[in-house]
Amino acid sequence: ETVMTQSPTSMSTSIGERVTLNCKASQSVGINVDWYQQTPGQSPKLLIYGASNRHTGVPDRFTGSGFGRDFTLTISNMEAEDLAVYYCLQYGSIPYTFGAGTKLELK
Amino acid sequence: EVQLQQSGAELGKPGTSVKLSCKVSGYNIRNTYMHWVNQRPGKGLEWIGRIDPANGNTIYAEKFKSKATLTADTSSNTAYMQLSQLKSDDTAIYFCAMGVNWFAYWGQGTLVTVSS
Numbered sequence: 001e002t003v004m005t006q007s008p009t010s011m012s013t014s015i016g017e018r019v020t021l022n023c024k025a026s027q028s029v030g031i032n033v034d035w036y037q038q039t040p041g042q043s044p045k046l047l048i049y050g051a052s053n054r055h056t057g058v059p060d061r062f063t064g065s066g067f068g069r070d071f072t073l074t075i076s077n078m079e080a081e082d083l084a085v086y087y088c089l090q091y092g093s094i095p096y097t098f099g100a101g102t103k104l105e106l107k
Numbered sequence: 108e109v110q111l112q113q114s115g116a117e118l119g120k121p122g123t124s125v126k127l128s129c130k131v132s133g134y135n136i137r138n139t140y141m142h143w144v145n146q147r148p149g150k151g152l153e154w155i156g157r158i159d160p161a162n163g164n165t166i167y168a169e170k171f172k173s174k175a176t177l178t179a180d181t182s183s184n185t186a187y188m189q190l191s192q193l194k195s196d197d198t199a200i201y202f203c204a205m206g207v208n209w210f211a212y213w214g215q216g217t218l219v220t221v222s223s
Contacts, residue, residue: 001168001169032208034208034209034210036152036210038152043213043214043215043216044144044152044202044210044213045213046209046211049208049209049211050208050209055211087151087152089152089154089209089210091208091209095154095156095166095167095169096142096154096157098144098151098152098153098154099151100151101151101152
């Protein structure tokens with residue numbers, strides 16, 4: 001199965017900061033990667049699909065990029081509501097696999 | 108508006124089975140896949156498998172092949188997941204999610220607690 005390795009595991013950030021989250025696949029998955037945001041007690045929410053496409057209603061401060069094995073989610077101007085755990089998901093091969101998540105916390 | 112409404116929390120004894128439901132409103136499940144994902148306490152997300160409700164075809168992650176059984180009833184627009192031979196490490200929140208590749212819509216989750 002394709003292992004998705006996210007880094008860092010957690011990150012301390014400040015409001016207004018630019019944040020970059022990484023996800024590396026153990027084999028090429030093309031552009032078949034999504035990013036999800038989960039806040040405590042809530043269901044995950046789709047942010048980015050197909051590596052770089054912003055889902056409906058997602059603020060444009062969220063940007064996804066990457067191809068093959070390396071993928072990035074960038075938050076250009078961190079807001080308090082962005083404090084959450086972020087997961088990447090690959091659907092290029094079965095089984096679909098999630099990364100272990102990156103938790104964004106306030107400094 | 109698309110909504111996925113999952114059934115309520117379950118308490119199951121070790122060795123028994125539970126069946127979870129996920130009723131979809133606002134979209135015909137024949138036109139998509141229904142996926143199930145779990146999240147153990149304090150842990151990350153894990154894909155269990157998916158069903159194509161149009162034909163009943165299923166795909167499972169290897170570790171769930173003998174644990175989970177996915178079905179769907181297109182007449183009621185509802186997806187189901189049965190978990191069998193419950194063990195303590197099946198304690199988790201189970202989410203249903205809808206989409207062919209990306210999961211644009213999610214249920215609220217069902218907490219399954221396995222305890223004697």
